[in-house]
Amino acid sequence: MSExxxxxxxxxxxxxxxxxARMGGMAEAQLGSALQSLARRDDDLAHKVIDSDARIxxxxxxxxxxxxxxxxxxxxxxxxxxxIVAALNISGEIERIGxxxxxxxxxxxxxxxxxxxxxxxxVIRLGELVQALLKDILDAYVDRDLDKAIGVWGRDEDVxxxxxxxxxxxxxxxxxxxxxxxxxxxxxxxxxxMERIGDHATNIAETLHFQILxxxxxxxxxxxxxxxxxx
Amino acid sequence: xxxxIPKGTAKVSARGLxxxxxxxxxxxxxxxxxAAGEVTALIGPSGCGKSTFLRxxxxxxxxxxxxxxSGTLTLDGNDIHDRRLDVVQLRxxxxxxxxKPNPFPKSIYENVAYGPxxxxxxxxxxxxxxxxxxxxxxxxxxxxxxxxxxESGTSLSGGQQxxxxxxxxxxxxxxxxxxxxxxxxxxxxxTAKVEELIDxxxxxxxxVIVTHSMQQAxxxxxxxxxxxxxxxxxxxxxxEIFTNPCEPLTQGYITGRFG
Numbered sequence: 001m002s003e004x005x006x007x008x009x010x011x012x013x014x015x016x017x018x019x020x021a022r023m024g025g026m027a028e029a030q031l032g033s034a035l036q037s038l039a040r041r042d043d044d045l046a047h048k049v050i051d052s053d054a055r056i057x058x059x060x061x062x063x064x065x066x067x068x069x070x071x072x073x074x075x076x077x078x079x080x081x082x083x084i085v086a087a088l089n090i091s092g093e094i095e096r097i098g099x100x101x102x103x104x105x106x107x108x109x110x111x112x113x114x115x116x117x118x119x120x121x122x123v124i125r126l127g128e129l130v131q132a133l134l135k136d137i138l139d140a141y142v143d144r145d146l147d148k149a150i151g152v153w154g155r156d157e158d159v160x161x162x163x164x165x166x167x168x169x170x171x172x173x174x175x176x177x178x179x180x181x182x183x184x185x186x187x188x189x190x191x192x193x194m195e196r197i198g199d200h201a202t203n204i205a206e207t208l209h210f211q212i213l214x215x216x217x218x219x220x221x222x223x224x225x226x227x228x229x230x231x
Numbered sequence: 232x233x234x235x236i237p238k239g240t241a242k243v244s245a246r247g248l249x250x251x252x253x254x255x256x257x258x259x260x261x262x263x264x265x266a267a268g269e270v271t272a273l274i275g276p277s278g279c280g281k282s283t284f285l286r287x288x289x290x291x292x293x294x295x296x297x298x299x300x301s302g303t304l305t306l307d308g309n310d311i312h313d314r315r316l317d318v319v320q321l322r323x324x325x326x327x328x329x330x331k332p333n334p335f336p337k338s339i340y341e342n343v344a345y346g347p348x349x350x351x352x353x354x355x356x357x358x359x360x361x362x363x364x365x366x367x368x369x370x371x372x373x374x375x376x377x378x379x380x381x382e383s384g385t386s387l388s389g390g391q392q393x394x395x396x397x398x399x400x401x402x403x404x405x406x407x408x409x410x411x412x413x414x415x416x417x418x419x420x421x422t423a424k425v426e427e428l429i430d431x432x433x434x435x436x437x438x439v440i441v442t443h444s445m446q447q448a449x450x451x452x453x454x455x456x457x458x459x460x461x462x463x464x465x466x467x468x469x470x471e472i473f474t475n476p477c478e479p480l481t482q483g484y485i486t487g488r489f490g
């Protein structure tokens with residue numbers, strides 16, 4: 001799309017995208033550090049993740065007020081309108097992702113008080129899958145890459161089935177050895193957080209699809225059966 | 232091009248409409264249906280042909296020297312450019328409101344009574360009074376001018392003058408009302424009143440409005456047609472046009488990207 005007659009409008013729109021990209025980068029780093037703190041049983045890193053969450057929240061507010069200002073001053077239409085509405089939406093999704101990463105770090109602090117468990121490895125693998133999803137959707141946002149966004153949208157199913165496997169594994173562990181219930185419950189919540197981050201990445205994919213084409217992706221959103229529903 | 236099925240039947244229908252001013256072609260082969268009971272907004276940059284199209288509908292272009300029209304333009308299926316058609320009658324059926332309020336230098340009452348009188352719509356003074364009051368009421372102006380009907384129309388504020396012009400257009404019972412940037416000389420409050428009025432009028436009249444305000448087109452119309460360099464680029468539901476237009480040119484124009 002060519003430039004606006006009013007050049008400062010272009011600058012404002014790219015500033016908005018820039019803020020989203022920066023937020024996304026921070027959420028990615030937070031998720032990476034949270035998983036690393038889990039793998040290494042690293043209290044310091046976990047504390048750092050918890051403390052850094054406020055910065056993402058701050059950026060989320062900045063995006064909100066900047067977007068509202070753009071809506072009021074520019075009265076955007078069509079693609080510009082979708083760009084701004086999408087930014088509002090996506091910043092909210094990223095803020096939630098940041099919250100989940102911080103929650104993982106809090107649980108790592110508790111887990112580190114308990115004996116190490118081999119079950120953490122499965123949760124970390126799930127986390128890595130989600131990390132890849134998040135990275136791809138943020139790349140898709142920066143590059144306005146529709147195919148990549150649709151790819152992420154379709155891959156949420158993998159996250160759900162991996163989560164279900166982790167869920168069953170942890171349940172078996174708890175039934176077999178009640179002494180591990182505390183640790184396994186925290187791991188279960190961490191796994192659930194990962195699954196939720198996957199959902200948020202999918203939401204971002206849907207929003208990006210709307211931003212680029214003005215429509216939602218076609219067809220049913222791929223959805224695994226939630227393990228809670230099976231029990 | 233957008234697929235758009237109008238709710239009602241086409242009131243005004245253009246097929247292959249070309250308009251020339253001397254050697255210059257102002258409109259190129261326009262195919263456009265204007266549905267009854269709807270507000271259709273015509274948008275586009277200056278010189279795109281939207282006002283020319285509007286002025287064809289009541290043959291205002293006849294007044295322009297060297298203006299030529301080919302193709303067909305129909306009102307209820309009858310050719311507007313038919314030689315046998317009485318232009319005065321046509322203009323009674325297709326009223327017009329202009330960019331600048333242009334009340335006659337006469338009383339408020341006479342401004343509205345003038346049309347019905349020359350068209351013989353009232354048998355006596357009582358009937359004429361009724362038409363005048365009704366028209367002022369429909370134009371949302373009656374309460375403001377009831378006590379001063381004998382004062383000059385030009386003594387009203389700009390917004391009131393514009394609503395007086397709308398009352399004047401309504402008084403002869405038109406079927407179609409054409410509006411050529413009716414709010415461009417009005418302040419935001421007067422604009423809001425006219426927009427509110429347009430919304431109320433659309434149940435009984437087919438309204439076509441030319442506007443340079445995207446927001447106004449988005450607010451008042453159900454259908455929007457975008458013109459560029461004398462061509463109809465895109466027509467569709469107003470919501471689609473302003474949130475997700477099909478044509479890059481439309482997108483460029485409404486987002487302020489060319490000029």
